[in-house]
Amino acid sequence: MLGDRTRRTIFERVAERAQTVGELAATLPVSRPAVSQHLKVLKDAGLVVDEPAGNRRIYRVDPEGLAAFRAQLDDFWTRTLAAYKQSAEQDDAGDAR
Amino acid sequence: MLGDRTRRTIFERVAERAQTVGELAATLPVSRPAVSQHLKVLKDAGLVVDEPAGNRRIYRVDPEGLAAFRAQLDDFWTRTLAAYKQSAEQDDAGDAR
DNA sequence: GAACTTGGTAAGTAGAGACTGACCGTCAGT
């Protein structure tokens, strides 16, 4: 999801300040459609929401989706680290046997 | 890095229990070389270390590299969330103006 | 309402990377 540099940058920019597609594209080394496509992905993932503002669309971070995303991440790390810890302890027990 | 399903699974498996390449490949839907390549990437990233054990190589999680990796992640999220928070507060101030 | 701006979508391309089969080196057991 946020593995792609460009997409991560876009996400950071939007987090810093709600912006339109054009504003984002102007400061990035990719074309406007590319930005639009990245925003679509971020939107589908629930990380951003867009709001029509006359001629433009303003993109901003979606706090709920962001929280859900982080929760997923945290869950992964919690599970993985717990498993690792347990495995490490078993190794210690094995060494001490 | 951990965006790829297979690689993430491999990492989780290694975290659960230190294993050889063959053991990992046996329970995964990909070939042994594929596992070997994923492990190389994980090793280059410092997430795992390998230790020769006679004929085989045992892969285990590298606590230091893991900590560094998590630190990077945390840094990204801390920065991003801080920026977002500040941006949100400015918006509130703007609305109240 | 005509011209301009903004942005989403479609189609096609190019590059990245995940995967396989083949090959080779190394170690263990006989």
Added chain:
DNA sequence: ACTGACGGTCAGTCTCTACTTACCAAGTTC
């Protein structure tokens, strides 16, 4: 020493995806 198991690497393929150009729809401005 020979044989078999384990695993790293190479070369090639195939899929995925990020990107661009072109086009179209909707809105604003004069």
